[in-house]
Amino acid sequence: MAAGEDCGDGHQARQYVFLLPGKHGRRVEAGVGVVHRARAQGTALSGGERAEQPEGPRLWQPGAPPSDYLKDASKKMESGLMFVKLVNPCSGEGAIYLFDMCLQQLFEIKVFKEKHHSWFINQSVQSEGHLHFATPMDPLFLVLHYLTKADKEGKFQPLDQVVVDDLFPNCILLLKLPDLEKLLRHVTEEKEIDSKKYYKYSKEKTLKWLEKKVNQTMAALKINKINVGARVQSAAFCSADQVSSDEEEDYIRYAHGLISDYIPKELSDDLSKHLKLPEPPASLPKPPSKKIKLSDEPVEAKEDYTKFNTKDLKTEKKNSKMTAAQKALAKVDKSGMKSIDSFFGAKSKKKI
């Protein structure tokens, strides 16, 4: 350690490792590009090919009208892409988002963090082995956060009065996204007075919209062979034809859980009812014990651990005792939770 501090020049600025939507995405311009539209035309973006290209107007491509390009460039060249802090609609806390004002696309930033990782990047070391992902995000989730808040006033309002945030003033950038008005139909009632639009949050419409989100997420879970069951499985042993009708509910619940990461808690609960999901087993005060793995009883695959996560299972030692609530639950037969019941039942038998 000491050596590092001794030589002042030994240290360097923090390096961020990012994965951005790549050039394939840009070509389609389906809102996944991250670069200036004028420049994206006909030019691949990977470093090597373009490294020799000089800066400035010489980048103009013969296909694009020069006047448009210059106008575009002077305005947007330095400000097309920006990271800002906005509200996380799930937690209500701040989170980083990326705006592409040229492609008019919002991106969410997720970070891969695992303990005990570092990067070697060329001839340097970066202590935290984080990997940042920028993925296109539906801005409606963010606007929805403000709409539900504004709904308490129960009236139609212009959007620029709804999307207001003292803590995260950059939220006004959302209003610059061009398709937003069209999207708002999914979640609001709308009135137009003197060619100005006024919106009011509609829970019914929102739930229908969210149901569609759940459905398309479910489809993707199946295509991507995401293990939605309770059993911790090795990716190497995940077979394609495991999907049975029995597991359909696992998929709905899992997709609901994912969508819930983008909406407030109340809306998540409403969506759960709307989807007719059985009471989630997360109402248990405490997650099950890790010791189940050592049990003689076979662990069934149908258990739902949606709200039990791997961290819980790892940090379990403290919670091996059954609470009164768990014991009570063990006696109640809830449909869709049978294996959970038997699982606690088996444990309590051993205890008694």
Place this chain on the structure above:
Amino acid sequence: MDLSELERDNTGRCRLSSPVPAVCHKEPCVLGVDEAGRGPVLGPMVYAICYCPLSRLAKLKALKVADSKTLSESERERLFAKMKEDRDFVGWALDVLSPNLISTSMLGRVKYNLNSLSHDTAAGLVQYALDQGVKVTQVFVDTVGMPEKYQERLQQHFPGIEVTVKAKADALYPVVSAASICAKVARDQAVKNWQFVETLQDLDADYGSGYPNDPKTKAWLKKHVDPVFGFPQFVRFSWRTAQSILEKEAEGVTWEDSSTEDQEVPKRITSYFCPEGPRPRLPHRYFQERGLESATTL
């Protein structure tokens, strides 16, 4: 001694051997085991076996082989050359354990200490001689530390052979002396011609004896420490001398098996278990299982 195979890749272990003399297939043989370079913080450890028919033991004795430590480098070279001349009845084999192999074994998740590594290597060489058809009837082994357990283990391993493990066997039994000469010659040569895996800037060839208490060796270690990588693979990272220089001179490194008790339970989770308090909404299990979370700072 031809160590070119070692020089091609010195990151693991390397076995070298003489051809088996024909007579050793037919006549009962005595086999000695010894090692060189156990203590140094630098370079490989070499295990060697040397064997000859019981009937020719007097001839081996006549070479005046002795404990390699009592011989000068040139005397060892000379004796090794003589053994080569007697290749019609003297055979040998060695196992060169690279410093990298020693470091990674001793520092592994499952610690493989130097004694076990040594014992297994010695047994491996005896087995190698047997596999090559050497008719081994007696084995003499030099040992540091407690010979009884070691002898018991080897005897169990080779029930048909009479095993003698003794401290200072290299001075007592000519085959062990011969083995010690083979080992020492190989170790010296390997160190002298060490092919550094790393591209080192102004490499200092004078690292002294390689023993931790040699000031030259210590100075060399301090000169060649890198704040991130520590030492070149030539150094045994598992030696205390190396470790304590790293602690002072290099950046800290933590591994998932670095033992720190309080690494286990992050605070956020503890609060999650508290049923009374407000429960924060944890990210969906999809994200938790993949180590993903929303970025909150850049």
Place this chain on the structure above:
Amino acid sequence: MDSGDEEASEKYRIHLRPATLRDAVPATLHLLPCEVLADRPAPVGRFFTPAIRQRPGALEVSFRGRILRGEEVVVPPSLAGYVMVMDEKAEVLAGLGKKQESRGSEKGDGEEEPQPLERDFDRFIRATASFARFHLWGLETVPGPDAKVRGALTWPSLAAAIHTQVPED
């Protein structure tokens, strides 16, 4: 945003200099199974790269006397990897003059731009390198298909499904 002025981080914008994305040259990246508690230059090319060995079924190298086994991870083709660094405040100030020039030229074109996207207190980030693959190392064992980071790499395709616009009724 780790610079200590936490409060301001809610307000400022970090502009990614677009030209740097195009100019980023490929870099070599290794994701290690340990944390080196430093951000600093390191002679990777002299110590680490030449020590990598191709063994059956895995790459092998050692670091600080421990064995690492690894494999190459190819970034999904729909993604592009970049290494980015935040500009120092001094660099931002240097770029400020240029920015104001370009803003000045805007005034004439008659379009209303009440609030510029860039403000004086904003910060800047730039890409310093690109990558399409990296080496993933495990402590003694190959990370393999169950490595968390492999799972993380599936996120963009699922994110696309979650965030794509829903079909109209």
